[in-house]
Amino acid sequence: MAEAKVEQLRIPEDLQHNSAADFLEAVEVSRQVRIDTWGNDFLAYTPAELFALCHDPYEWYVVLVARLDGKILGRAGIAMPLDDNTELAHVTLDVLPVAAGQGMGRKLLEAAELFVKGENRRIVVVETNHPAADLEAADEAGERIAAAHGSIDLPLKSREARFASNAGYALERAEQFSACALPLGADLLGQLTARAEETHQGAYRVHQWLDACPEEWAADFVRLEKSHNEDDGDHGTWSVEQLRESEELSRLSGRRTVVTAAECLESGALVAFTSISLLGHRADVAFQDETVVQKAHHGKDLGLQIKVANMEQLQQHFPELRAIYSWNAPENDYMLAVDATLGYTSAGVTGQWRKDFNKAQ
Structure with missing residues (x-):
């Protein structure tokens, strides 16, 4: 069976040229992952938005893609601040549902870690997304992962939480993610x-x-x-x-x-x-x-x-x-109450996971 190949994506000079095809395909992968996770593409970057992000003077943004038989099935976005926090890198992983369980996420994360180490970035932060329906379906009696900060923990039964934990990441904090219809x-x-x-x-x-x-x-x-x-x-x-x-x-x-x-x-x-x-x-x-x-x-x-x-x-x-989204720390009772008064309802939880290469064995 063929293995996925991970490579750095070339950012095109503009989105209209033929050279933008791979970039647009990678953006569509992320959009499809958001639809699968949240039921809509409200949280997905448009091609123009991601293109602008790749030219942010305050942050170096690199995209890695995983290909199988020439088709992009996964991508890793690596955001590295250029002014402050220059030891830090944020990594966003997206793998199409059809490729889940094939080790593609692990391969992308390993490649991203290797890249940021080469840029002398010693701390990596990865985000996981947990829709409310998935958390409700998780076994409440099962093992849970406590966050270093805040009161929300995550079930180890969650595939995303288990992935991050097995990769050596510690749950730094989890925030309530809410949506409000307009x-x-x-x-x-x-x-x-x-x-x-x-x-x-x-x-x-x-x-x-x-x-x-x-x-x-x-x-x-x-x-x-x-x-x-x-x-x-x-x-x-x-x-x-x-x-x-x-x-x-x-x-x-x-x-x-x-x-x-x-x-x-x-x-x-x-x-x-x-x-x-x-x-x-x-x-x-x-x-x-x-x-x-x-x-x-x-x-x-x-x-x-x-x-x-x-x-x-x-x-x-x-x-x-038609919609607005908000993230709040669970201990911020007042702001959560304000949001509830405005009509926000819980959409799920996002987890921030951290690995410090200075401490990693």
Whole structure:
């Protein structure tokens, strides 16, 4: 029986040339895997989006493909930060269902690990996806894998969890993955806004923008983002200049960003923000990004107010949207409650698995 051959995919100069055929085939593999996992392709990159990712100046993105009889049946995407966290590599594995169980995922992962070692990357992070229906079907009495951080564990019975564990990866954390059908009704949004304003008695003013932060708020916005990243253990640099570069990169790739921030009227400073992203060349799905509320302003329903305002802005500018997705740490009870109030329902869990080659035997 023929064995699959793993090779690095050449990124074409453009998507219209004949040389783009393999790239487009690899993108379609990923799309089919998302459909098989989640029942739709909302979480799949479009060719244009992945092409833009391969030209990100802040991250080196490499694609490996597994071929059998000339056909691409699997792929590994390797994302390597270029400015901060330069020991790190994120690996995404996609293998078509027809090729499952043939060792193709293991072969791709081994090739990806060999590649990142050659680039002096010592830490690899792999993501696994677990739809809610699969988790419900797992044997609750069976052995489970505890995450190093957070309260969600995963059943070893899960094929994806078993694959990552057998490959020497440790479960770093697992997050709840939720979906919300759009549009949301104006009555619901109005009621929730009134609730939030009653809680904090009008102590905040909302500011909103699309794609580019107004100069008036840029320094405050960067301060909030940097503080949030440091709380998550990321101590990399972040400045207004880098914000502008990131916004320009998003513009060039076709991505859109919808942001709502809150100003504390007493101090005149921004104390909270939430953002939503839309992929380039895709009009039906959006993704909830981070929501940050300074600790001194917790307990005042400020997170609820800015998320509701941002959903209103989102629907105003992008009425064709049909779904939005969100990821939350399981211990973030307040934000999970806010999402549930907005109509989010659990779609499953995503696991982040880590291997440190400095520690691996």
